[in-house]
Amino acid sequence: MELNLNGKLLKHGIIQGGMGVGVSLSELAGNVAKEGCMGVISSVNIGYKENDFLKNPFEANMRALKYHIQRAKEISQGNGLIAVNIMVAVSHYAETVKCAIEAGADAIISGAGLPLNLPEYVKDSKALYAPIVSSKKAAELLCKRFSKKYNSVPDFMVIEGYKAGGHLGFSNQDLEEKTCQDNLTILGEVLETIRPYEEKFRRKINIFLGGGIFTGKDMATALQNGASGVQIGTRFIATKECDASDTFKDVIVNAKESDIKIIKSPVGMPARAVFTPLLQNLEKGKTFFAEKCNNCLKACPKGNKIPYCISRALIEAVKGNREEGLFFCGENASRVSKIVTVKELVNEILEDCKNNLR
Structure with a gap:
């Protein structure tokens, strides 16, 4: 091969x-x-x-x-x-x-x-x-x-x-x-x-x-x-x-098929992630901003034009913050x-x- x-x-x-x-x-x-x-x-x-x-x-x-x-x-x-x-x-x-x-x-x-x-x-x-x-x-x-x-x-x-x-x-x-x-x-x-x-x-x-x-x-x-x-x-x-983090791995291992959702990213594209507390709270109208915008994505709106900073959310996930992290995954994550x-x-x-x- x-x-x-x-x-x-x-x-x-x-x-x-x-x-x-x-x-x-x-x-x-x-x-x-x-x-x-x-x-x-x-x-x-x-x-x-x-x-x-x-x-x-x-x-x-x-x-x-x-x-x-x-x-x-x-x-x-x-x-x-x-x-x-x-x-x-x-x-x-x-x-x-x-x-x-x-x-x-x-x-x-x-x-x-x-x-x-x-x-x-x-x-x-x-x-x-x-x-x-x-x-x-x-x-x-x-x-x-x-x-x-x-x-x-x-x-x-x-x-x-x-x-x-x-x-x-x-x-x-x-x-x-x-x-x-x-x-x-x-x-x-x-x-x-x-x-x-x-x-x-x-x-x-x-x-x-x-x-x-x-x-x-x-x-x-x-x-x-x-x-x-x-x-x-x-x-x-x-x-x-x-x-x-081990927390990220556990989120994937424990995800059920019903937990995996298509979401709208702040950059305007659809994305797939585990429906953890961050996304649940966003649905309720809460916002999560970064301490400081580092302009990591060219197309991302700045300031309060978006409900949350995707960079911050992804960093929180990889660090193991189950409450405020964004956990991207594929459709088959529930099979892990x-x-x-x-x-x-x-x-x-x-x-x-x-x-x-x-």
């Missing part, structure tokens, strides 16, 4: 989804890579633990990003790949990409918007680049732009289906009415879309399917339908090595029943996948 991603080898076709704030840092990403997979660090407000975070958020984030990339590399012991998930929606996007590359990231994965200029930032480096898409339209637009403007195509792409956690690339209406395209339909259309670009550039664009991937059987189905691998997020939260090691989880998925490919 070894993959060649434009010269970088990946033993197993599993990408651990990037989860912020602080859920997937060096401990999780490094241990995932150690097992021959792609560990992913989330860059968004990665410096939240730094002493000067509130005063100098940009400097704190860049400092922490360098540290976590280097630490993840040490933990991986030369195995797998270390990627950084950088949302297009963040402030200082270009600077964050460049910082990650300078620190030695193997790949930049980018979504929450269209990374229209990403090839510009990686062109003089050895880093791979991969956009996250949720539709054929997005894949076509990006490939066309990258080919025409940069004479380039993505080293790989990640499809995030509607069952993913956190911010979603689907409309509220489609999510509410359950009219979103399913994963395999999107996969088939994206594979068809990229084929002319693969022929033009004479190399394969590997596609990883994410959003609702839970078992090895799910992975086998993705492979049988043309994917090179899968992206898995929520299951990696419930691992001993995950950087989130226990906390395991990264090694146990990867081996379970790979063995199940192998059995279903026979």
Whole structure:
């Protein structure tokens, strides 16, 4: 199952989804890579633990990003790949990409918007680049732009289906009415879309399917339908090595299907989270603001134009504040029943996948 991603080898076709704030840092990403997979660090407000975070958020984030990339590399012991998930929606996007590359990231994965200029930032480096898409339209637009403007195509792409956690690339209406395209339909259309670009550039664009991937059987189905691998997020939260607090892990393990809701993020996008006290209190009209806005997201309204600061809520969650934390998760979070090691989880998925490919 070894993959060649434009010269970088990946033993197993599993990408651990990037989860912020602080859920997937060096401990999780490094241990995932150690097992021959792609560990992913989330860059968004990665410096939240730094002493000067509130005063100098940009400097704190860049400092922490360098540290976590280097630490993840040490933990991986030369195995797998270390990627950084950088949302297009963040402030200082270009600077964050460049910082990650300078620190030695193997790949930049980018979504929450269209990374229209990403090839510009990686062109003089050895880093791979991969956009996250949720539709054929997005894949076509990006490939066309990258080919025409940069004479380039993505080293790989990640499809995030509607069952993913956190911010979603689907409309509220489609999510509410359950009219979103399913994963395999999107996969088939994206594979068809990229084929002319693969022929033009004479190399394969590997596609990883994410959003609702839970078992090895799910992975086998993705492979049988043309994917090179899968992206898995929520299951990696419930691992001993995950950087989130034990409280965060317990929230996931104890979540019931009825607890998982689609919410409206302050940045205007739909998102999926566990319906914990923060969201319950927001429904009652309460507000939760940050001590100081650090302008982390370009599109986020400032001040009292929003009912709560999403950055603050995500930080409270990763720190273990059950009352005021926002706990993002995928649709299948209710199926998570226990906390395991990264090694146990990867081996379970790979063995199940192998059995279903026979």
